[in-house]
Amino acid sequence: MASIKLTNLWKHYGDVQAVRGINLDIGHNEFVALVGPSGCGKTTTLRMIAGLEDITGGEIEIGENVVNEVPPKDRDIAMVFQNYALYPHMSVYQNMSFGLKIRKTPKEEIDKRVQMAAEILNISELLERRPAQLSGGQRQRVAMGRAIVRDPVVFLFDEPLSNLDAKLRVQMRTEIKKIHQRVQTTVVYVTHDQVEAMTLADRIVVMNEGVIEQVGTPNEMYSSPKTHFVASFIGSPSMNFMNCQLAKTAGGLAVRLSDDLSLPVPEDRTARYAPYADKEMTFGIRPEHVTEKRPHANGAQQDIDANVNVLEPMGVDTMVFFNLGPTEICARAEPTSVSEVGETMGFTVSMDKMHLIDPSTGAVV
Amino acid sequence: MSSNEMTGMTTSSGEALQENRVPIWRLRKAAANYIALIPYLAFALFPFYIIAITSIKSKQEINNLGESPFWASGIAVENYTFLYTNTSFFEHWMVNTLIVTTVSTIISVTVGILAAYALARLKFRGVEMFGVAVFITYLVPQTLLFLPLVDVINLIDDFIPIRDTYWSLILTYPTFLIPFVTWLLMGYFRTIPVEVEECAYLDGCSRLGALFKVVLPMAIPGIICAILFSYTLSWNEFLYSLVFIQDEYAKTLSVGVFTELIRGDIYFWGSLMAACLLGTLPIVILYGFLMDYYTSGLTQGAIK
Numbered sequence: 321m322a323s324i325k326l327t328n329l330w331k332h333y334g335d336v337q338a339v340r341g342i343n344l345d346i347g348h349n350e351f352v353a354l355v356g357p358s359g360c361g362k363t364t365t366l367r368m369i370a371g372l373e374d375i376t377g378g379e380i381e382i383g384e385n386v387v388n389e390v391p392p393k394d395r396d397i398a399m400v401f402q403n404y405a406l407y408p409h410m411s412v413y414q415n416m417s418f419g420l421k422i423r424k425t426p427k428e429e430i431d432k433r434v435q436m437a438a439e440i441l442n443i444s445e446l447l448e449r450r451p452a453q454l455s456g457g458q459r460q461r462v463a464m465g466r467a468i469v470r471d472p473v474v475f476l477f478d479e480p481l482s483n484l485d486a487k488l489r490v491q492m493r494t495e496i497k498k499i500h501q502r503v504q505t506t507v508v509y510v511t512h513d514q515v516e517a518m519t520l521a522d523r524i525v526v527m528n529e530g531v532i533e534q535v536g537t538p539n540e541m542y543s544s545p546k547t548h549f550v551a552s553f554i555g556s557p558s559m560n561f562m563n564c565q566l567a568k569t570a571g572g573l574a575v576r577l578s579d580d581l582s583l584p585v586p587e588d589r590t591a592r593y594a595p596y597a598d599k600e601m602t603f604g605i606r607p608e609h610v611t612e613k614r615p616h617a618n619g620a621q622q623d624i625d626a627n628v629n630v631l632e633p634m635g636v637d638t639m640v641f642f643n644l645g646p647t648e649i650c651a652r653a654e655p656t657s658v659s660e661v662g663e664t665m666g667f668t669v670s671m672d673k674m675h676l677i678d679p680s681t682g683a684v685v
Numbered sequence: 686m687s688s689n690e691m692t693g694m695t696t697s698s699g700e701a702l703q704e705n706r707v708p709i710w711r712l713r714k715a716a717a718n719y720i721a722l723i724p725y726l727a728f729a730l731f732p733f734y735i736i737a738i739t740s741i742k743s744k745q746e747i748n749n750l751g752e753s754p755f756w757a758s759g760i761a762v763e764n765y766t767f768l769y770t771n772t773s774f775f776e777h778w779m780v781n782t783l784i785v786t787t788v789s790t791i792i793s794v795t796v797g798i799l800a801a802y803a804l805a806r807l808k809f810r811g812v813e814m815f816g817v818a819v820f821i822t823y824l825v826p827q828t829l830l831f832l833p834l835v836d837v838i839n840l841i842d843d844f845i846p847i848r849d850t851y852w853s854l855i856l857t858y859p860t861f862l863i864p865f866v867t868w869l870l871m872g873y874f875r876t877i878p879v880e881v882e883e884c885a886y887l888d889g890c891s892r893l894g895a896l897f898k899v900v901l902p903m904a905i906p907g908i909i910c911a912i913l914f915s916y917t918l919s920w921n922e923f924l925y926s927l928v929f930i931q932d933e934y935a936k937t938l939s940v941g942v943f944t945e946l947i948r949g950d951i952y953f954w955g956s957l958m959a960a961c962l963l964g965t966l967p968i969v970i971l972y973g974f975l976m977d978y979y980t981s982g983l984t985q986g987a988i989k
């Protein structure tokens with residue numbers, strides 16, 4: 321139970337700059353997800369918070385205290401490693417009680433806490449087993465149980481679900497959320513899976529190449545990404561991007577995708593985009609905002625026709641790939657309304673959901 | 686028809702067995718595996734057999750060329766009693782060897798564990814070089830290394846009398862045991878996932894605490910292996926023992942047997958064989974005790 325504050329945090333491994341000056345405030349009992357592609361410095365950041373990695377520059381505060389010089393054993397942090405890192409020579413019970421025993425907790429207290437954590441995680445009947453006798457999912461639970469019993473000030477997770485199969489992963493995701501609701505603690509959760517981050521976290525931190533791209537709630541990240549990277553990283557399937565020219569028209573502005581295809585910019589965005597008129601820009605739109613032809617909800621919708629290239633049925637929706645100007649994009653349509661491959665189909669583009677990116681800076685304008 | 690009913694009920698054990706019969710090809714495969722072992726066993730165990738059979742023959746039987754060398758006509762204990770009454774075999778050589786072997790193994794494995802752990806985990810500059818250097822020390826032949834060691838022992842002897850005592854061996858055996866043990870354990874420590882150790886730090890252990898409570902228990906098979914090899918190497922050591930010790934009472938088994946049971950061209954064959962057999966027994970017993978630990982995979986289940 322503590323807040324965490326990272327100030328201008330740097331980490332070099334020789335010539336490699338793994339973390340390049342990140343600033344982050346994590347609130348008391350907040351669940352924060354660090355998400356980003358592999359190699360972007362998530363694990364390194366987490367390990368610096370835990371004290372397992374020396375800090376090249378900057379400051380880490382945990383609950384008002386600067387902990388740069390505090391060894392891991394005195395930080396009162398529990399971490400769930402990607403590969404679980406159970407003690408193979410100890411039973412599940414011993415694995416879970418080890419940290420408490422080291423800290424000289426009374427025996428009855430240890431027993432009470434282990435039993436309770438085992439109950440939360442549904443592993444009460446496994447307490448006498450060795451890690452080698454457990455399945456992957458069970459080991460995962462033990463690793464979490466070992467963290468829970470400690471009742472630490474901060475929980476760190478490093479891609480805890482990445483070694484589980486898809487079904488178990490979804491199930492454990494829900495359980496982690498439940499556990500956090502029950503065991504209120506500050507959590508920093510590292511993942512490369514944006515769905516995990518979206519579903520679990522109070523706030524998401526998107527990292528790329530050692531820097532933070534954006535921090536925000538899951539909804540903010542989805543609806544108003546600040547950079548091209550965040551726009552492409554959050555959301556599944558990911559956003560469509562097209563090169564375009566922002567053309568001036570009689571009524572205002574239009575996104576010009578090719579000589580014979582222009583989509584007018586909604587009126588309420590005209591002022592915002594005006595400085596970029598006549599410039600080469602990147603137009604971004606999510607698949608769910610390009611649908612089969614629908615009645616218009618407001619003046620911002622635009623209808624277009626195109627030939628269907630590929631269909632990918634997903635049950636609830638069907639993903640339709642077609643060419644918009646020179647680029648192939650993906651639309652999300654009602655399964656009953658799609659045409660056959662090669663045939664023409666009508667689409668409705670919700671231009672009020674569009675994003676415009678300045679390619680020279682990568683910023684969403 | 687009645688047999689049909691019987692199979693339906695599977696009450697007769699004979700029939701149940703018939704259904705579960707091992708297929709011929711599986712038996713053949715097993716037989717092939719055993720046959721493949723025969724040449725190995727012949728080479729490994731035949732000398733041992735000759736030693737055992739010769740040690741229970743009387744002097745007359747050994748010297749009688751008409752008798753088969755592969756079989757004994759009876760069991761004679763005279764070779765064993767000869768060892769007891771006429772040599773220092775039990776009283777000194779065995780005891781000396783046990784002391785030297787045990788103490789130098791304890792020293793070497795302790796020092797080796799610490800060195801190997803440091804080389805496997807700590808990231809100081811030149812750690813790679815150091816690892817290679819350890820290996821090279823191990824490669825320097827003993828037959829060369831004993832020359833400077835004689836000098837060293839003589840030097841120490843000027844202050845503390847260790848020449849002609851087993852202390853000279855306890856001091857010199859670790860020179861070849863420590864590099865070996867370090868090199869062996871270094872590889873083993875590297876296979877222990879570093880996250881498990883880090884988890885121990887987060888659980889509140891100091892570096893030393895993590896070493897004793899987590900790393901060493903996980904390294905038990907490696908440590909047992911180091912103990913076994915170190916014990917065997919010093920038990921069988923011959924050269925240093927021959928060079929540093931002349932006093933009959935201070936000798937170890939390997940040298941005592943060699944110098945006292947072979948006089949010029951006279952070989953006390955029976956007693957020699959009896960001594961060889963008795964000399965291997967402690968090692969065999971040690972292996973028997975430790976083999977179970979050695980083969981059990983203790984690091985299983987740590988990760989994933």
Ligand SMILES: Nc1ncnc2c1ncn2[C@@H]1O[C@H](COP(=O)(O)OP(=O)(O)O)[C@@H](O)[C@H]1O
Pocket residue numbers: 333336337338356357358359360361362363364365
């Ligand atoms: N011990 C190390 N030595 C050298 N480079 C490292 C080390 N650990 C990580 N790196 C580098 O730092 C960068 C960030 O790594 P990491 O934090 O593990 O990424 P992530 O967890 O986001 O996938 C990568 O380029 C990686 O190669």
Ligand SMILES: [Mg+2]
Pocket residue numbers: 359362363364
């Ligand atoms: Mg990582």
